[in-house]
Amino acid sequence: MNLTLVRKYNKLLRKTDGILLHNPLLTLGLALPLAIIPSYGLIGTAAVSVAMLVCFVPTVFLSGLIGNRLPLWLRVVVYPVVSCLLLIPARYLVQNISPLIFDTIGVYFSLICVNSLLMYSIEKVQNKKPVAVLTFALRQWLGACLIAFLCGAIRELLANGSLWGFVILKDLPRLPVAQMALGGFILFGFLAALCRLIHRLILSFSLKAGSNLPQSSTERGEAGK
Amino acid sequence: MNSLRHHAPYIRHPESSRTVMSDAVIALVPLYFMSYFYYGSRVLFVGAFSALLCLACDWACNYLLYRRINFRDLSALVTGIIISMLMPPTIDFYVVAAACLFAILVTKAPFGGTGHNVFNPAAAGLAFATLCWSSKMFQYVQPLQKLPFTIDESVSILQGPTATLKLGGIPRLGLTELLLGNFPGTIGSTYTLIIFACLIYLIARNAAKWYLTLSYLIPVALLSAVNHPYGVDPLESIANEMFAGSLFFVSVYLLNDPVTTPKYRIARILYGFSAGLMTMFFRYNSPFELSAVFAILLMNALSPAFDCFCEWLMPKLQTATEKGGTNE
């Protein structure tokens, strides 16, 4: 058993907490409306990601600063309202990505201000220091965006054979269900399973790798004698 | 002390997964003969392709998930045959492949394989193919013609009677045609007489439950009699709804899947009745002709709830009966 490799791997996971470890989409299943429907393609994913950066990160930071001073029944109303106010400048920013973006993502743009990731995060950062809160919010945002972009790319390729609207695969049969909610659910399910499989394979590889290493110094010393 | 591992002595059930699935295969194979008679050898290739692909996929999944590959397990074969039976004779092979892959890779293997699937794999595969290639899934041809292996423009494509029913029309089919399936339809789901004979065989072998099929067909018959088109006899409307499409086939083969049906008799009756109502709801509101598979899939999700409902209801009924007995 090679514990050094396992320790290194665990350290890497700890460093990427929120991105690889405890990913909000694949491990916690949060922000479902934003991940399943708007991530039908890269443009929609980009729009939601930008809006999330503008709304989600400052709101979580603010909730970390205020802490437990607000009761729970007021917290769940105040922070979404703050996030919703930030959605107004975000709207103008997102319009630059594609002028028709609001027609395609519809109500999902507005749902950014009440998504389950925001609710989870504002409760999680109650007793944290401001820098830790900011890092936490950025990690959660990055973790969600990374997976959403991956899914967006796969779904757009499967459904239209294109990426960011540019056709790449011309003559392959299309799979229109990839853009529907069911395509998103199934893809997320398999991605989550794949991530878990990779994690288990790395762990088992690290544990097996040790079996070929030279034995400990005491044993070596004894063998030398 | 020597000990032998064998089944507990109180288990005396003659049915096993192997016997139930073999019975299902025996009850499905005659449909291929009729299909061959109507459409030629192409349908046999479609059937063989679908069945073998499902089997291969199931074995591959078992190997990848470190499970023992059981060559005596025929459930994947049944899935493959049912998928091919509900496809039109002109179907492209890639559509069949997609349906089979979805059935095994998404609906069966992730849930734990044979005996553990929550949804009927064949129903899910067909629903997936219908949603992806709805135009190809309902292209039928006139029976009694030998179809070429590659479908070209020489083959004239027709609408099925279920499409006429959906549009509010009346498919004028005689009783003989309805019973023998001599009208444009799927590969193997329109031969009412043979399916009925197979149902009797399955009931005799305890591989299908008569009350489940009956409880499914009663709401279908009632609703189609009440909702019959103008100028059509209620009985004719019932016959058209039941036998002109794949509804009867679904009620025999998909509904009686031992894995996805509830375990209690009352729950099964309730399940069948609800599935019948749901099928008619889908039939009236769905844009697709093949609505029964979607309804079955939705009811599969609720099947454990029916069992739980029975578990909750039975002690209450028992207590009420005992109280009644004491009062008397």
Added chain:
Amino acid sequence: MIFLTELFAAFLSAMMVENLLFARAIDIPGLYEKRTPGQIFTIGAVLMVINCISSIPAYLASGIFRSHAAFVPFMTLSFLLINGIVFILCYFAMQRLMPERFASIQKSLPFYGVNCVTLGTLLIAARMSNSSHFSSFFGYCLGAGVGFTCAMLVLWSIRQKLALTHTPKTFRGLPITFIYLGIVSLALFGLLGNQLPS
């Protein structure tokens, strides 16, 4: 009669064809937690009450937004405020009228009061072209709440079955949840057809 027909049509549409969870993938915090049917009905009742009460001021507000296009960017904010105020009123009403029930769900109640389901329902109902009448608007809000409760019951039902099966370790938990959500969604898309919900 027309009022009832419109209400029923919008109710059925929101409950089945455009089910918030299966067709639109709109969730609530803690969707994947294990719950008993009693808890599910309580959550469903909370969602329905908040949806139905919010639908009255939201309908009036949507009329203003329909006539003044310049205010549309503020529609989300106004609906969120309506939703928040209704939730706070319900919260204190429940505390006063049903103290025992309130004590059992006190911690999770706020998350069921303001979430994607409650806000999403109001937004979708306001955007629907046929919801210019109050009956449709109200029917949609009621149907969305009932539909989401049914969706949670379906999830509970599948979980009951999964507890008895040998799901592979790789798929246990969230992956299999996503997969069965996808398959139920596939079944409901049989009603919607090959199109994305508007």
